[in-house]
């Protein structure tokens with residue numbers, strides 16, 4: 420008999436999330452007939468983000484079999500979990516909760532997904548000096564993933580300099596071989612001359628936040644450029660980067676890779692990443 424999967428997405432204002440469509444279509448393609456992926460929106464339920472841990476424990480007791488977790492619950496959900504994967508522990512954030520032997524275990528596939536997307540989309544990317552702009556949820560996952568991949572020098576900038584400094588302290592502390600330095604936003608364009616890669620991890624470029632986080636004049640052909648923004652897939656930054664001769668990676672690569680990693684953790688079935696990417700472009 421097919422195992423039954425009842426997955427919940429925990430977060431706030433998640434009504435327009437692409438995750439339910441990505442996950443349920445892949446389950447359908449794989450013939451998992453007893454699979455459901457539903458929203459557990461804390462706004463709709465009148466639950467504070469601080470209670471996300473209680474929400475997953477209660478839902479688990481009611482028969483839910485696993486969870487995807489998004490903003491603003493990735494940190495707060497940890498209070499309800501029994502254990503964490505190494506990635507989730509070092510990052511201090513969880514986006515996937517798996518049940519193993521009756522215990523709730525937190526994982527982080529933003530971390531694994533960024534790296535998987537980078538290796539798949541830009542296999543020849545030089546990982547020497549990488550500038551990350553944006554040090555929030557996505558930016559810290561990207562910074563940890565790049566450090567875990569062996570990047571020796573990371574530069575991190577954010578309009579809120581304290582956020583950049585905090586991520587740098589944590590990454591430098593967790594990875595001996597990586598030096599992470601917080602740089603003022605104004606220094607990013609000149610600094611790109613000595614970088615091999617640039618990642619946008621701010622919301623700039625997404626629908627409702629037009630523009631580019633970095634001046635196009637600072638882009639050069641020896642730089643690969645990745646964006647975490649996936650709506651639209653082609654952001655102003657990526658268009659400018661292509662015109663400048665850069666290799667580019669869109670945010671859909673990270674989105675699909677994290678969804679596929681989560682799908683595999685939750686169901687035990689291998690997801691077809693090429694098919695999921697094709698689904699994404701139809702959504």
Ligand code: NAD
Nearest residue numbers: 553554555556557558577578579621622625647670673674
């Ligand atoms: P967040 O609010 O946690 O972090 C955003 C950070 O960007 C903040 O620290 C903010 O101060 C900083 N910032 C904003 N404008 C800036 C600017 N002009 N210059 C420098 N820094 C600036 O948000 P998040 O959850 O990290 O999400 C950021 C973006 O990443 C969103 O567009 C989200 O949709 C996307 N995202 C994509 C994936 C994916 O799988 N592709 C995963 C997570 C998030």
